[in-house]
Amino acid sequence: MESAQLVQALKERGYRVTPQRLEVINIVLEKLMRREHPTFNDILNEVKQRMPSISASTVYSILKLLEDSGYVVSFEHNGRTYYDSVTPHVNVMCVNENKVIDIEDAEVIDLLKKRGIHPVAITVKAVCAGSQ
Structure with missing residues (x-):
């Protein structure tokens, strides 16, 4: 917007x-x-x-x-x-680093929508290898 x-x-x-x-x-x-x-x-x-x-x-x-x-x-x-942003995407929070990475994965979002879930934000905690 x-x-x-x-x-x-x-x-x-x-x-x-x-x-x-x-x-x-x-x-x-x-x-x-x-x-x-x-x-x-x-x-x-x-x-x-x-x-x-x-x-x-x-x-x-x-x-x-x-x-x-x-x-x-x-x-x-x-x-x-x-x-x-409220645009649906995945936020990967790197637990080993102080950063957040956006991943646009239509497959994950579509899977949720098929189950009647319309995500605004998805957050995932992960160990991140190197800089993205």
């Missing part, structure tokens, strides 16, 4: 699109388009570079709004909360 579409969808749901919300939305969407898995701190640090007076609680509430509205999902790994 593009920023303009997300902004319009939030307006249609009755939310005001403040400069702070717009900045967080832009940063999150940029990171997700680059297939990154940003943490709360990643997002907060980048927003603070652009808007030094923004509070952590404001950023948290915007991320919660995006998640509660179904525009992002979050998952935990090694004590951190990561934010991700």
